[in-house]
Amino acid sequence: MGEVILTMKDIDKSFPGVHALDHVDLEVRKGEVLALMGENGAGKSTLMKVLTGIYKKDSGTITYEGKEVEFKNTREAQDAGIVIVHQELNMLGHLTVAQNLFIGREFKKGIRIDDKKMNEEAKKLFDRLNVNIDPKETMSNLTVGKQQMCEIAKAVSFDAKVIIFDEPSAALTESEIEEMFKIIRDLKKKDIAMVYISHRMDEIKVITDRVTVMRDGTYVGTLITEECTKEDIINMMVGRVIYEDPKTESAVPKDAPVVLKVEHLNAGKMVQDVSFELRKGEILGFSGLMGAGRTETARALFGADPKEGGDIYVNGTKVTINTPQDAVDCGLGYLSEDRKRYGIVVQKTVAQNTSMAFMKNFMKGIFIDKKKEKDVAREYVDALATKTPSVEQLVVNLSGGNQQKVVVAKWLARNSDILIFDEPTRGIDVGAKNEIYKLMNKLVAEGKSIIMISSEMTEILRMSDRIVVMCEGKKTGELDIAEATQESIMNLATREIA
């Protein structure tokens, strides 16, 4: 095992209301691949952002090649030899591969850009990495996998000594992953240190040397990959936390009518043949890791994105949902994880947002019945305990939890019976979380039915009556709350290569 090239010690970082990193340690050695694992929100990305200068740490030290360092931006980190390969690609689709690799540092011959030399250099680089990409190809014509290779090649071309892969395989196919692993093994031989962030257990076993596990912003421990099992890692990831009143059995009677039935829903790569049923008064949890296709399923169901096929039955009747309008007419309501973009119109008032989905109901002839609008909004503000000085407050001035309640009010005002909560408590502080949970329980008690997409294991176990687990666009299992454990869910959510 190589010598230590990078040490992060006692790293601490807080955001308003969140202690994102709580005295975390990390050690990376030359010529090794270190897996960094943890549930969503465990602090992996934050730690890497602190390392590459995107975030400033509150305390702690970073030692790199024997010296203490603190990078101000990614560019400085890059120059020092620490490069991050992002999950989202920073590419220029209209330029060629070689032009992308050398953007901002072109070779020149007089005033002329020496594209020939750039192509040659790119070719050399690809040869060195054993990848087969034509440097003259336009970037947008490449598959996502090949684009990812280009990003890796770019990182290598910076003479990187430490390369961080942030979920590099999320969008890759089987063979592309194989190809990437080949590159990683080559880089290992060249004594380059790598940090590999991934959720895929099997990949971790295949490619990494050590595994560092984080949980809730803290460092849990480091294992030698060869010596541990998948179960060891999962146990470290989930820990042994005691949950606030977790559900032990479903509150829904077995004979409750099915209000929503989805069969063979297909929409692109992220939604493949998904089928499930939702009963009246039930909270159906959708669990899975980031990129499992849960949000995509919800959006396709709601008509927000086009779908390729699938049958939807509402209260036993087959319905056609091609646009959100159709969905709303069927009694569906969608609460997006990104409230500001998809949920509310921030520059409008609480009352205006409340009435948005059901203007018809707030008309007096051709005019908007503003009194009724405000009265109804006030009703929901009281019922949901939304904290706002008045219903004429602009939504932009409310906190995240209260904005969420405004979105709930919008759907309640529309009499929607089936609500899809996509990450209902993301970006909401603990106190407000409990309120949202109470609200959801109240809603199902009143006969509404809820689909809850959540990446938080505790949330899933606490709220759901039944749990659908997805992985890579497919439904991998369905668990009754009585039989569900963190381990069983995690097992279904992580992929097994056959």
Add this chain to the structure above:
Amino acid sequence: MVKKRAFGKLKGREVMVLGIIAAMIILFSFLSPTFRTYPTLVSVLDNSYYITLMALGVTFPLITGGVDLSIGTGLVSYALIGGYLIVHQGVPVGVGILACIGMGVLIGVFNGVLVAVMDLPPFLATLCTCMITRGLGPALCGGFGVSWPSALSESGAFRKIFKFTTANGTVVPIGIIFIVVLVLIMSFVLNHTRVGRYTIAIGSNKEATRLAGVNVKFYHMLAYIISGLFAGLAGVAYAATYATIYPGSGAGFELDAIGGAIVGGVSASGGVGSIIGAFLGVIVICLMKVGLPFIGLQANWQQIFTGLVLIAAVLIDVVKKKK
């Protein structure tokens, strides 16, 4: 070498536009025997010079994902100012030409600051500059029309860059040589220099370009300066081709140039475009302008067609993107 590169690999869109040009020529020739004459060719070319020059410049802002609407009224106002200096202030023609081009660059810088530094929406910022330049020429020159020196006078020699009359009275449109040289130069700039590379990069993904360490503000601004520079050159070409420049005209000229560029495959949403394509697109517009009267339609039909062709060209992109 450069020439080979520029003409060696025509893109699909350019071939398509060439086909349209050929079809139009055949159609017009077929419908009107008088179309197939040398004077018509000269007339098409004469009409194309200033539009082509504008198009060469405006292609840059278009590729960054913006637009420059000030070039039309701009070129008239620069030509007015240049002409005013020559005719009324007695400066040498060369200085007048430089003043004309210089004004263009100045307004280009102004637009660049508005868009790249102050971050205003390009169409709105340049729409304002369009108004400003419309007033600027007449305001500085007293609101009268100006005629640059005629080709017959000694100081009118500059007109011969565009149209040369031989001793026996044959007109040679040598301006086309000048234009072709500029087309090749700008094609080189767009495809083989940092300026062009970063122009495309900005149009493709501005944030990623910035993260790559490129001085995005500078290159974004430069696109508008190039546009202004060429509007200045177009002013000279306009003054050389037409007898008198009238204040208040020029509104709508930019549409011929932008329309031509977009017909030639420059994308309205940025990132894509070629100089050769823009040049060919302008030829289509000019053929319509000159050719339609030959088949019995008023010249103004050209405007309607330009509008429709513009939308059709963008719709092709929109539909392609949907797939």
Add this chain to the structure above:
Amino acid sequence: MEKIKQNALVQKVGFNRIVLIFVLLLMYLMFGLLTGGAFFGFSRIANALNYAYFLGFLSLGVTFVIATGGIDFSIGPVMFCCALVSGYSLTMYGVPMVISLVMSVLIGVLFGTFNGYLVAYWNVPPFIVSMASMNIAKGIAAVFTKTQSVSWPQSSTEDGWYRNFVSVNGFPIGLIVFLLVAVVCAVVLNQTKWGRYILCLGSNEEAVRLSGVNVKRWKMLAYIICGTLVGIASIYFVAAYTTVQPGYGDQYNNEAIAGCVMGGTSMVGGLASISGTVIGVFIISLLQQGILALGFTKEYQYIITGLIVIAAVYADVSARRRKN
């Protein structure tokens, strides 16, 4: 400052509008003093206003489009197209006056529908649609009139009654109509479903779509409203000037957008105020009158209007940046 802003009356009227009114009065006073009092006087103002109503209608129209986050700078040439086509029909083909006026409005509606359809249903960028429409409007007008200018009937003739829309014996009917239309626009924008959706989709189109609203239809509607008002504007243009020439009209785009932006309508959409637009239009026309009264030519109007719009847009952009 904060105290003033919290005053009940100030809150009701809106701080920005009060500032605008002050600007308006100050400019009036300034021009009055600079011209040695010649600028004051009701008849002079009323007379000047006669030539500004059409601009007001254009501004009101484009306010709806800008509220959706789009832009339409084909309005000037389209207005000319309305006036020319219907005027030519009136004078050359003997179409009755009433029908000509209806035609004017209908042509405006047609262009609005065309623009709106392309923007909303085909996602063509608004500035391209504007450019195309501008060309098409100019082309149609020129082809239809064979590039002749059109003179609408004078007041003294039998058909001259249409000029009463502007003023009757010095009584500013136009002002009353304009304010009435403005009130209707304000009601539409603030009190009806149409306006609510137009404003909301300008602010966050995706959120409105996901609320189950047919955003395309409402977006198109904004352009149609704009087209209708452009048609009305054309009537007020000819009623004031009587003569229309093909090939022009561009300059009014900017003046109309200027009025709208001055009044506090945000260029990124979602925030629009009809009363602001009304005051904005008054400021712009007062400015133009003032510039002329001070002995400058209309070229200076163009320059100053251009600079003012830049300043107003910059203020809007930087206010937005501060907020984020």
